[in-house]
Amino acid sequence: MTDRPANDVDLESPWRRLSAGMLLVEPVREVIRFIPMLLVLLVAGATGDGGPPWGLLGTGLVVALGIIRYLTTRYRITPAVVEIRRGLLQRRHLTVPRDRIRTIDVSAHPLQRLLRLVRVDIGTGSSQPHAASVRLDGLPAVSVPGLRAELLHRTTGASRPARPAVAAPDGAAEVELTRLRPGWIALAPATLSGVVTGAVLIGFGFRLLYRARLDPAELGPVREALGFLQGHSVWLDVGLAAATILILVALLSVAGYVISYWGFRLVRHTGGTLQVSRGLLTTRSTSVAERRLRGVQRREPLVLRWARGARLHAVATGLRRTGGEGGEGGGSSLLMPPAPVADVLGVESTVLGDERPTNAPLAEHGPAARRRRYTRALAGAAGFAAVLAALTWWTGLPAPLYPIWVAIALIGALLLAADRYRNLGHALVDRHLVVRLGSLHRRRTVLAIDGVIGVTIRQSPFQRRAGLMTVIATTAAGSQHYDIPDLPRTVAIDLTRALVPASRPLIRRRSPYPTS
Amino acid sequence: MTTNAAGDRSAERLALRPPAHRVSPRAGWYWFATALAGWLVVAAVLVAALVLDWPVPPWKGPLLASTALIASVHVSVMPRWRLRVHRWELTDTAVYTRSGWWTQEWRIAPLNRVQTVDSSRGPIARLFRLTELTVTTASAAGPIKIEGLDDSVAARLAADITAAAGATGDDAT
Secondary structure, three states: OEOOOOOOOOOOOOOEEOOOOHHHHHHHHHHHHHHHHHHHHHHHOOOOOOOOOHHHHHHHHHHHHHHHHHHHOEEEEOOOEEEEEEOOOOOEEEEEEHHHEEEEEEEEOHHHHHOOEEEEEEEEOOOOOOOOOEEEEEEEHHHHHHHHHHHHOOOOOOOOOOOOOOOOOOHHHEEEEEEOOHHHHHHHHHHOHHHHHHHHHHHHHHHHHHHOOOOHHHOHHHHHHHHHHHOOOHHHHHHHHHHHHHHHHHHHHHHHHHHHHOOOEEEEEOOOEEEEEEOOOOEEEEEEEHHHEEEEEEEEEHHHHHOOEEEEEEEEOOOOOOOHHHOOOOOOOEEEEEEEHHHHHHHHHHHHOOOHHHHOOOEOOOHHHHHHHHHHHHHHHHHHHHHHHHHHHHHOOOHHHHHHHHHHHHHHHHHHHHHHHHHOEEEEEOOEEEEEEOOOEEEEEEEEHHHEEEEEEEEOHHHHHHOEEEEEEEEOOOOOEEEEEEEEHHHHHHHHHHHOHHHHHHEEEEOOOOOO | OOOOOOOOOOOOEEEEOOOOEEOOOHHHHHHHHHHHHHHHHHHHHHHHHHHOOOOOOOOHHHHHHHHHHHHHHHHHHHHHHHHHHOEEEEOOOEEEEEEEOOOEEEEEEEHHHEEEEEEEOOHHHHHOOEEEEEEEEOOOOOOEEEEEEEHHHHHHHHHHHHHHHHOOOOOOO
């Protein structure tokens, strides 16, 4: 992304505007966003607060800004670059060389879908977290297949004219790797995504009640429920509450799953891109150039793992790092929503084009690494016990419960340590580094060695005593670095040699026998 | 090239040799000064808390004593320890550094992946005529920092790295 004057640019490509439909979409969307506030105002009575209606003013301002943004934005696509001009007071002219484009992310919220508009985010290889995003909010949906082919598939000879608005989708040029099966939705409760949604909903509900100056205990159904609970034993109450929460979380998780992943498809275009489409209300489709795909990451949070499910993410350069509305951070885009492990493994092999990295047995890191897992977990439990002891001492928590809590923490720590060691492992397979680590959030990363930029080796004094090192492979893709913790020294250095050939002259052999 | 569990201790033992060059001896004083400056800020906060009679730390004596102890150990031990650890080297193919004190780090960046070389001099570093070089790659996690270089050494090194890195292309993005 440079601001250089484009001298090799086809000057005849016309500057275009975003679609005029955005003039309708933006205000309507802002008004809809304002509806919860309106609700509060209605319930509380418009005069209740007395202050000026900041919310309304804000909405007006946002609408005005949206219209200005539409009026001032121009873009054009030439054979060499994508250019965007925008801004009223501070004018910006963004030029992206076409060969720097790594990903294209197309999304459309329901309003945009009504008008057949999309938002296009163009991802470049920049690792700078604050790099200006290349976003065209409000292109006609029909232009997308052509745009995608034009920008990513690189079928272009440099002379071919860029005409994003007309190219036809050639349906034969794609292979569907997988699509959502209804059975997968059964895994939704295991993702626990409903916990967050539930918390947000409850928070919002309380805020609404607070703004409306209502006491929840006075609402009819709540009062009845409380009355019912008071008539029974404590344990029954606790059981009922737990069951209610579980069911609620499960339902919310299923709803969240369906909203996020409905219509999920993973498609490989012969032009050399992988495309993920999904979404019930807001549709989203992300294209990643396979040349820029450096690997995949399989994520298996504990509960999902118990349900024999997993998710799959791409490790690629140029993916949005903050995740945005999609909510997937860490610079990697989803390749598979939570799905049965067998399906995930199949897709993983297909995407990598090789099933060896997927199925490779991993080398354990040895007894010292195992000891370290236990020491760290037990140190955590000891810390917990100390804090709890202090709390019991000062605030008078019930002392008889203390040994029980400590016992639970100890057992949990031991189980955690055992699982963490069981999961810890790495392998070098066919020019790929495979690393698996973690317990509560287990992840197994396959990273192409071609994508490894450099290596950092880290050693704390504790590791030094145990003869261990942590090897960190840095890369421009995904989360920028992938750690292989607690390797025995010789293994660590051997691995470094394999990851970065330039390190070879820095490594020396020592005699296995102590020098006398 | 497969790596085996726990290392084949009988076969061979590998070690990274230390990078060839030490940083400037004045770097010790630089680290001493920066650490001291940091602790002076902490001391100022503590003194302010005492003078204004904030109730936040209920045990003032032990707090002051332990802070003073930690600060004096840090200020006296850390610079010397760093001087022993911090080293750098430019090989034909890579930039190679060792840094840290409590936790130590070896960093290797192949020259063909180097994107930029920045040199910076903070106000304290300038007092000691020292420069910090930052060698960045396309990975946000991978910048290599070489602190405490003599100004002239840093200038020459920056030029050498830039020249060597300019030779090749692919930055693996």
